[in-house]
Amino acid sequence: MTKIILDAMGGDNAPEEIVKGAVAALQAEKELKVVLTGDEGKISAVLAGLTYDKARLEVVNCSEVITNDDVPTAAIRQKKDSSLVVALKMLKEDDDAKGFVSAGSTGAVLTGALLRVGRIRGISRPAVCPALPTAQEGKVYIIDAGANAECKPVNLCHFAIMGTAYARAFGVKEPRVGLVTNGTEDHKGDPLHQEAHELLKTLPGIRFVGNVEGRDIMSGDIDVAVCDGFSGNIALKTTEGTAAAVMKIIKKYISSSFMAKLGYALFMRPTFKKIKKVMDYNKYGGAVLLGIDKVVVKSHGSSKADSICASLLQAKEAADNNIIGSIKEMLAGVDLEAIGASES
Amino acid sequence: MTKIILDAMGGDNAPEEIVKGAVAALQAEKELKVVLTGDEGKISAVLAGLTYDKARLEVVNCSEVITNDDVPTAAIRQKKDSSLVVALKMLKEDDDAKGFVSAGSTGAVLTGALLRVGRIRGISRPAVCPALPTAQEGKVYIIDAGANAECKPVNLCHFAIMGTAYARAFGVKEPRVGLVTNGTEDHKGDPLHQEAHELLKTLPGIRFVGNVEGRDIMSGDIDVAVCDGFSGNIALKTTEGTAAAVMKIIKKYISSSFMAKLGYALFMRPTFKKIKKVMDYNKYGGAVLLGIDKVVVKSHGSSKADSICASLLQAKEAADNNIIGSIKEMLAGVDLEAIGASES
Numbered sequence: 285m286t287k288i289i290l291d292a293m294g295g296d297n298a299p300e301e302i303v304k305g306a307v308a309a310l311q312a313e314k315e316l317k318v319v320l321t322g323d324e325g326k327i328s329a330v331l332a333g334l335t336y337d338k339a340r341l342e343v344v345n346c347s348e349v350i351t352n353d354d355v356p357t358a359a360i361r362q363k364k365d366s367s368l369v370v371a372l373k374m375l376k377e378d379d380d381a382k383g384f385v386s387a388g389s390t391g392a393v394l395t396g397a398l399l400r401v402g403r404i405r406g407i408s409r410p411a412v413c414p415a416l417p418t419a420q421e422g423k424v425y426i427i428d429a430g431a432n433a434e435c436k437p438v439n440l441c442h443f444a445i446m447g448t449a450y451a452r453a454f455g456v457k458e459p460r461v462g463l464v465t466n467g468t469e470d471h472k473g474d475p476l477h478q479e480a481h482e483l484l485k486t487l488p489g490i491r492f493v494g495n496v497e498g499r500d501i502m503s504g505d506i507d508v509a510v511c512d513g514f515s516g517n518i519a520l521k522t523t524e525g526t527a528a529a530v531m532k533i534i535k536k537y538i539s540s541s542f543m544a545k546l547g548y549a550l551f552m553r554p555t556f557k558k559i560k561k562v563m564d565y566n567k568y569g570g571a572v573l574l575g576i577d578k579v580v581v582k583s584h585g586s587s588k589a590d591s592i593c594a595s596l597l598q599a600k601e602a603a604d605n606n607i608i609g610s611i612k613e614m615l616a617g618v619d620l621e622a623i624g625a626s627e628s
Numbered sequence: 629m630t631k632i633i634l635d636a637m638g639g640d641n642a643p644e645e646i647v648k649g650a651v652a653a654l655q656a657e658k659e660l661k662v663v664l665t666g667d668e669g670k671i672s673a674v675l676a677g678l679t680y681d682k683a684r685l686e687v688v689n690c691s692e693v694i695t696n697d698d699v700p701t702a703a704i705r706q707k708k709d710s711s712l713v714v715a716l717k718m719l720k721e722d723d724d725a726k727g728f729v730s731a732g733s734t735g736a737v738l739t740g741a742l743l744r745v746g747r748i749r750g751i752s753r754p755a756v757c758p759a760l761p762t763a764q765e766g767k768v769y770i771i772d773a774g775a776n777a778e779c780k781p782v783n784l785c786h787f788a789i790m791g792t793a794y795a796r797a798f799g800v801k802e803p804r805v806g807l808v809t810n811g812t813e814d815h816k817g818d819p820l821h822q823e824a825h826e827l828l829k830t831l832p833g834i835r836f837v838g839n840v841e842g843r844d845i846m847s848g849d850i851d852v853a854v855c856d857g858f859s860g861n862i863a864l865k866t867t868e869g870t871a872a873a874v875m876k877i878i879k880k881y882i883s884s885s886f887m888a889k890l891g892y893a894l895f896m897r898p899t900f901k902k903i904k905k906v907m908d909y910n911k912y913g914g915a916v917l918l919g920i921d922k923v924v925v926k927s928h929g930s931s932k933a934d935s936i937c938a939s940l941l942q943a944k945e946a947a948d949n950n951i952i953g954s955i956k957e958m959l960a961g962v963d964l965e966a967i968g969a970s971e972s
Contacts, residue, residue: 419876433817474778497869498862501866517810519866521841522845522863525845525867532763534878537906541898544899547892551887552887558881559877
């Protein structure tokens, strides 16, 4: 049995969709236990209409909520009885609690995880690591997708290590790691990426395939895309914007042609729905926060039940595959100082 | 009549597709004159099979070619009789020559334009500015999409000015300028973008709409996306990779469903061809190099005749709309030093 804590009050559709997502996950996975933190009255009202295994769902009442309007650091310090802070305290203190999911404010989840759970020893900068579909069958993990606007070369080495461990935990045997820069040649990029490139070349345990460009991220030719958090965030959100624009342009063209419109209505609507689902990475699972000493999954703020369900299953799988242990093991196996990667 | 010089030997499909593109452009636009630089024998062999207005096409013979394997700076200095260097010399010296198009090496075109034509006074860093389709009707101009891996805040101000002038030249009345960062809040980004944000807020003549994210680039809500050349290059190539991945995923899903396959074959094939054309920004026109004292358009290395034709028409339109004069005028109207943006 794997116990995952869920912030019932985080996100645009809390608590209703969050609670429904928990119930869906319990149905999908018999070895999952969920602890909901939040307003017990509101949570119970949603639960009242649902059928679920009561032995595997626990509610911990909290009186406060951290919103997007709160300043993260202050909110984590002051709102001690918020669903987020209570959840993170439990995550830290309860050895049985293996992971945490929230659709709340990214800043608050990141800050809270840092302050209340703490980093993995040796990792100075935890990073956000979402998965995207690729043009081939698999997925690609982007790390860092936005936790750190400013990075040092050593941080990018940590991202490569954590991304590799995470991709392995999800079944990729020897993850191919690319460094996202403005060209594939070895010398491309600014000094940060030039230095990171040299370090990654010599980093043991990493299958570094060299510099890659934005166009390679979703090609299926790499499994882990290492980025500084600034350009990684731009890359991630550009994939989102482009996919949305492409779908809109397709719809516009389809509706401008009578034949295409007919073909769409008669034959293609279900296929397009499936495609939309695949493209919309937000809706199907969350972005894991790597470098924290427990599994933390940030689900999109607009998450509905199916997304929360996916995030819970993802957190369980990461915990079951001992992702934290794997990162620690990989870190123990490399002497970053020896290859010239240091914090200073 | 507008005279545009075309490097007949640059690109993967030179000279055949380049020459055919020139002929297509002459047919499409009666007020265009094209000067081809390159191997006269090879060019004439292609021209022999084509019908065109001989009075509007001139060939200047050159004995050398600069390839992707050449080191740009050395090649520009040494290969004095190359199609690129001869073209740029003519562009600089001939007042009637209003623009230049090449599908050759980006590095060589950029270096050559800097060394042989020179910058607009006041612009320290010329920038690459391609156009992308948006989810709405229009286009968005990304500047800088890769000429400068490292930038200063003042460079980003210049990009905003040049992008605004360019969008205006192509019919956008009051171009909305966004600064691409890792979040929409004013304080987002690294120090470079934070400082650039403050400068752009006060820059006269610019309709600055604030920070935007990667997802906003193609939304149609902005006309000019200002980027440092590093993350701009990643954003541009990510749109390319994502569009390609989306189309592949769509094809995969269509072919996995009998009904969808039938619908595609019967009704939708022409629509999808049209969509592919719109999405493939490479194939339809090139990226203008702004900040050089004449119009320079870099067509994609894999350009075929239709793309060369589009690039020629684009160069003509930019020249006819006096883009260089507009940039100079805008620069004269702002005192960048006064708002704290300086080169030092």
